[in-house]
Amino acid sequence: MSDAQTILSTREAASLLGVHESSIKRWCNEGALSCRTTAGGHRRIPVDALVRFASERRMNLPLLAFGDEAARVGRGLLRAQREGDFTDLYEVAYDALAHGDVERFTRLLTFLRRHDVSPARLFDHLVGPVMRRIGEGYVTGHLSVGEEHRMTGLVRDAILRLDAPADEGLRKQRNGRKRRVAVVGCLQGEVHELGALMVRHMLAARGWQVIYLGLDVPTEEFAGQQHRHEAQLMCISMMPPRGLPEALAAVRLLDRMYDPKRPCRLALGGPGLPEDRDLRDVAPRFLEARFFSRMEPFDRWIQAIEA
Ligand code: B12
Structure with missing residues (x-):
């Protein structure tokens, strides 16, 4: 990394130290914290100097x-x-x-x-x-x-x-609205669990109630749990060697089991799946069904659903 990139503005330094920006400016002015000043008069602080300063002062950071x-x-x-x-x-x-x-x-x-x-x-x-x-x-x-x-x-x-921030989510939802419910788990035969745990964390932190089914979940069980808990969302994680054929087979079966009285969206995610692909052609009965191969597009999709 070039030196220029390791230089902090006073605002960034304050955020890293968890103090007010005015404290950073004061320490710079007093000469306690080494900084340089730009042509425009802004103070700039090297990361290393900031860390040295904080550790010398035994700051609790x-x-x-x-x-x-x-x-x-x-x-x-x-x-x-x-x-x-x-x-x-x-x-x-x-x-x-x-x-x-x-x-x-x-x-x-x-x-x-x-x-x-x-x-x-x-x-x-x-x-x-x-x-x-x-x-x-x-x-x-x-x-x-x-x-x-x-x-x-x-x-x-x-x-x-x-998962602790899930409490944050709980608080967010306490303004009278019913919590959204999601069923999350791994495709049948799947023993790679981290993807499903990530999805669980993300949804819980956003205030969703997550019905977590864990590893190797028979496809019918996703539908059964969705019906039982009236979940608005089903999320399924899968990894290689399972690929597109298994994913499509699961989506088709879930579409056949879809209950229009309990409207729901479906997300299937994993590294081998096409990125952010709409599955309307395969699962026409769902409100929406999509493949994902990354969490960021999924996160944006969730935010759009919540809006
Ligand atoms: C850890 C691991 C295991 C552990 C899993 C333990 C656990 N508790 O999860 C154990 C040891 C059990 C295991 C077993 C096997 N594994 Co394994 N495993 C891995 C490893 C090292 C990491 C997988 C992982 O957790 N990644 C973390 C995930 C979350 O990251 P990610 O894939 O990038 O996920 C992103 C996206 O996919 C997406 N995403 C994922 N899920 C979801 C869900 C939704 C809804 C959304 C929106 C997005 C999303 O977002 C994630 C974040 O960006 C990979 C190596 C690799 N290259 O990935 C091999 C790997 C996946 N395993 C592999 C294999 C072959 C196996 C076995 C078949 C081995 C065997 N011969 O028994 C068995 C599987 C048996 C079975 N029944 O399926 C191969 C697959 C190769 C292939 N193309 O077939 C890999 C790639 C290793 C390799 N290079 O050979 N494995």
Whole structure:
């Protein structure tokens, strides 16, 4: 990363330290915090200087909990926010998992959430890629099957720990309106669970009541649970080697089981599926049915439904 990109505005510095912008300006003016001034008179602070300043003062900051990696996490956050580049964060995340440090991994996800990195972005740009690297590590023999399982387990734990913001969602819905209900699970035969857990987290955080069915759910059960709970949404996750034929077969069966008295939308997601494809031709009875291969388009779709 070039030096220019690691330079913070006073507003960004304040947000990273969790203090008011006026404190940053004051520390700069006093010379306590090193900064430079642009031609236009704006103060600019290098991330490393900010981290040094905060640790010397023993400030109680979330960023400092990353110890030696604090500057890297700060830089990573900036890069992610400004350029959508998660490379630094990805390295920190993978390293935490490789060391079995679920605390650090969870702390990283939580820290990014608090800095307005949406769950969908976190999952698409950080957790998904980290899992792919773990998969490659296994295929190329760099990781044993035990390591692969252990690291996957840590990611699963971290996503579950992230589930705390669901309470936020609960509060959001308490303004008299009935909560929206979604049925979420994995396609029949599917044992890769992280995609479904991600969807559960995203919907719960937005205030949905999630009926979570977990792994390997018979397709008919999705319909049964949707009817029973009068869910407005069904979300199904699937991974290779299951592909398009299995996905289409499930969509057709669900369309046949559709009950027009309980209107519902359907989302099927997984890495091998066409991106954000409308399935009206396959599932005409649903209010809407779509394939997704990433969480961000799904998130936008959900927001449009809620609007
Ligand atoms: C961890 C893992 C496992 C774990 C899963 C544990 C668990 N609790 O989930 C275990 C060890 C059980 C496992 C088993 C198997 N696995 Co596996 N596994 C993986 C690995 C390393 C990571 C998968 C993962 O969790 N990714 C995280 C997900 C969430 O990320 P993602 O795919 O990018 O998801 C994004 C999108 O797809 C989308 N999305 C996903 N779901 C949904 C749902 C909705 C509604 C929406 C909107 C979006 C969405 O958003 C996500 C975020 O961006 C992958 C490697 C890889 N390249 O992915 C192999 C991988 C998927 N596995 C593979 C295989 C072959 C298997 C087995 C068949 C191995 C075997 N011989 O037994 C079995 C499956 C048996 C079965 N019955 O299905 C292959 C598939 C290859 C292929 N093309 O066929 C892969 C690619 C590894 C490889 N390179 O060989 N596996």
